[in-house]
Amino acid sequence: MCGIVGAVAQRDVAEILVEGLRRLEYRGYDSAGVAVLNNGELSRTRRVGKVQELSSALETQPLFGGTGIAHTRWATHGEPNERNAHPHQSEGDIAVVHNGIIENHNKLRVMLKGLGYTFASDTDTEVICHLVHHELKTHDSLLAAVQVAVKQLEGAYGTVVIDRRDSQRMIVARSGSPLVIGYGLGENFVASDQLALLPVTRSFAFLEEGDVAEVTRREVNIFDVDGNAVEREMKESEVTHDAGDKGEYRHYMLKEIYEQPTAIAHTLEGRIAGGKVLDAAFGENAAEFLKDIKHVQIIACGTSYHAGMAARYWLEGWAGVSCNVEIASEFRYRKSHLFPNSLLVTISQSGETADTLAAMRLAKEMGYKATLTICNAPGSSLVRESDMAYMMKAGVEIGVASTKAFTVQLAGLLMLTTVIGRHNGMSEQVEADITQSLLSMPAKVEQALGLDDAIAELAEDFADKHHALFLGRGDQYPIAMEGALKLKEISYIHAEAYASGELKHGPLALIDADMPVIVVAPNNELLEKLKSNVEEVRARGGLMYVFADVDAEFESDDTMKVIPVPHCDEFMAPLIYTIPLQLLSYHVALIKGTDVDQPRNLAKSVTVE
Numbered sequence: 086m087c088g089i090v091g092a093v094a095q096r097d098v099a100e101i102l103v104e105g106l107r108r109l110e111y112r113g114y115d116s117a118g119v120a121v122l123n124n125g126e127l128s129r130t131r132r133v134g135k136v137q138e139l140s141s142a143l144e145t146q147p148l149f150g151g152t153g154i155a156h157t158r159w160a161t162h163g164e165p166n167e168r169n170a171h172p173h174q175s176e177g178d179i180a181v182v183h184n185g186i187i188e189n190h191n192k193l194r195v196m197l198k199g200l201g202y203t204f205a206s207d208t209d210t211e212v213i214c215h216l217v218h219h220e221l222k223t224h225d226s227l228l229a230a231v232q233v234a235v236k237q238l239e240g241a242y243g244t245v246v247i248d249r250r251d252s253q254r255m256i257v258a259r260s261g262s263p264l265v266i267g268y269g270l271g272e273n274f275v276a277s278d279q280l281a282l283l284p285v286t287r288s289f290a291f292l293e294e295g296d297v298a299e300v301t302r303r304e305v306n307i308f309d310v311d312g313n314a315v316e317r318e319m320k321e322s323e324v325t326h327d328a329g330d331k332g333e334y335r336h337y338m339l340k341e342i343y344e345q346p347t348a349i350a351h352t353l354e355g356r357i358a359g360g361k362v363l364d365a366a367f368g369e370n371a372a373e374f375l376k377d378i379k380h381v382q383i384i385a386c387g388t389s390y391h392a393g394m395a396a397r398y399w400l401e402g403w404a405g406v407s408c409n410v411e412i413a414s415e416f417r418y419r420k421s422h423l424f425p426n427s428l429l430v431t432i433s434q435s436g437e438t439a440d441t442l443a444a445m446r447l448a449k450e451m452g453y454k455a456t457l458t459i460c461n462a463p464g465s466s467l468v469r470e471s472d473m474a475y476m477m478k479a480g481v482e483i484g485v486a487s488t489k490a491f492t493v494q495l496a497g498l499l500m501l502t503t504v505i506g507r508h509n510g511m512s513e514q515v516e517a518d519i520t521q522s523l524l525s526m527p528a529k530v531e532q533a534l535g536l537d538d539a540i541a542e543l544a545e546d547f548a549d550k551h552h553a554l555f556l557g558r559g560d561q562y563p564i565a566m567e568g569a570l571k572l573k574e575i576s577y578i579h580a581e582a583y584a585s586g587e588l589k590h591g592p593l594a595l596i597d598a599d600m601p602v603i604v605v606a607p608n609n610e611l612l613e614k615l616k617s618n619v620e621e622v623r624a625r626g627g628l629m630y631v632f633a634d635v636d637a638e639f640e641s642d643d644t645m646k647v648i649p650v651p652h653c654d655e656f657m658a659p660l661i662y663t664i665p666l667q668l669l670s671y672h673v674a675l676i677k678g679t680d681v682d683q684p685r686n687l688a689k690s691v692t693v694e
């Protein structure tokens with residue numbers, strides 16, 4: 086899930102590897118390490134904390150050698166300490182870095198211990214290096230040994246293996262966690278993300294699922310899942326900016342809106358295998374914690390609260406458990422009822438949201454069966470104090486108004502829905518459909534971003550307005566709430582969201598030509614009901630902006646502008662309809678000239694009550 090960099094070169098590679106890790110730092114991690122081969126010697130340095138710690142250690146005691154691997158770790162199995170940091174070793178010969186989760190690590194560990202291997206860490210990863218070491222006893226090449234070893238792994242991996250006795254090559258393998266080969270002149274590289282290698286090459290080939298590749302200074306040989314030699318197209322990278330700066334974008338918020346396809350792809354990496362979301366995506370012992378859960382209590386604030394509200398529809402609708410969602414500042418100061426077998430889920434971008442943290446501590450005292458946090462900041466208080474953590478991997482979010490963190494939270498909560506559903510009678514078909522939907526999200530979000538120009542034009546209509554009403558039904562109601570919050574936060578236009586069925590119970594009184602009404606209308610079973618609500622607004626002279634499925638049969642006229650949204654399945658619809666609403670608030674704020682990235686009176690990480 087975190088960073089991998091590898092190199093085979095004539096020059097010393099430690100510095101290249103560390104620079105590569107630095108470029109992946111934005112993804113979050115807890116420790117870093119590097120291993121290098123030099124004249125039959127395998128040397129390794131690992132440090133807890135920042136890549137800078139590793140880099141300082143290497144300044145004091147440099148590592149020399151032309152073949153090496155490096156890693157930034159986000160711990161899933163075993164504490165974030167130096168012993169568990171990658172690279173891991175077997176018998177001082179084999180060194181391995183790994184992103185992802187090996188699900189059958191316990192079984193393999195018992196088998197390998199039986200063969201006499203001693204384990205030096207608590208990680209799932211360490212089984213890979215002993216397994217390769219063991220297979221090398223009966224196979225004549227590192228490539229063959231890795232090919233046989235990875236067949237025994239269940240779960241998700243992007244892994245790179247080197248052997249002290251053969252410093253000419255590294256073997257890389259991918260299943261569920263991406264790897265890209267970087268081609269140099271007389272030297273070759275590998276990384277979990279091309280960003281890591283931009284200082285040394287711009288020619289890349291992306292490995293496909295099940296690929297194993299042998300990388301030497303002069304050659305890269307790739308084999309598919311069946312062991313057939315294959316070519317993977319080499320492409321010149323067009324990436325021009327680093328993760329931490331605005332690049333071509335005028336604001337961080339816009340950059341982060343556009344980063345959503347990548348952020349969602351990152352959050353899925355290493356967490357889906359064999360068409361299923363892995364339990365361990367939520368932490369090492371998640372399977373044990375989650376198996377008896379019958380009720381979920383979600384606690385969050387602001388945007389994260391809206392993600393939680395959407396998840397309630399999913400957990401009750403598909404996962405077969407009951408679910409409550411509450412704002413943290415309310416939950417922490419009232420007496421609430423504890424249902425049997427309850428899971429407490431906190432959602433927080435920063436992991437330091439004071440109200441959410443206090444609510445979680447209270448829930449622990451109350452005796453919740455387990456606590457899980459959905460969080461973007463490794464090492465944060467919520468992560469440290471919860472039994473389980475779903476690390477969002479959205480990358481740093483700088484804009485105060487959350488965008489990519491929200492959609493990644495939705496993706497994470499949809500994953501949680503399948504994992505909890507699996508223990509509560511969710512059909513295999515629904516699980517497969519949700520998993521498929523998750524995998525196709527990045528491409529669909531990309532399509533939705535294509536609405537940008539049309540929305541920029543639409544935004545002109547809002548610049549002189551003081552109020553707006555957002556409407557949605559079902560799991561689009563929280564999306565309408567999030568749309569209203571975004572508009573409020575950055576354009577300072579007062580916005581309210583209502584479940585559209587609620588219109589007639591009050592808000593209809595507000596409708597006139599000065600109150601634009603924004604409607605989210607995917608093509609779902611509530612569409613006809615929503616259409617009736619639209620008519621209610623029309624009859625009162627309201628002006629409507631309808632974000633509708635291309636097949637929903639809405640037509641623009643004097644009172645209604647229809648913005649066709651790419652067709653998508655019901656599982657991803659809330660996430661997809663979020664995109665145009667984010668763009669709308671951004672463009673309105675741009676026209677109004679507000680401080681988009683740092684709206685007045687707001688802070689990014691709300692660490693006070």
Ligand code: GLU
Pocket residue numbers: 086087088157158159160161162163169183184185186187208209210355
């Ligand atoms: N599961 C491995 C570990 O806990 C790899 C984690 C990662 O992807 O960084 O060490």
